[in-house]
Amino acid sequence: MSGSSSVAAMKKVVQQLQLEAGLNCVKVSQAAADLKQFCLQNAQHDPLLTGASSSTNPFRLQKVCSFL
Secondary structure (H helix, E strand, O other), X not given: OHHHHHHHHHHHHHHHHHHHHOOOOOOXXXXXXXXXXXXXXXXXXXXXXXXXXXXXXXXXOOOOOOOO
């Protein structure tokens, strides 16, 4: 049994290595520049930077309803 499980494990490793070999590599500096550009282009739509309006904010404090 250990032989067949070893073969299955090695097949998984080969499959993972084939998957990784097919990926396109990008330099970290290029990926960082792309990410920075994306963030700057989309900053006006980011509620963490611009603030959310009270009418559309799902995390606003709910009004307490109490019966007298």
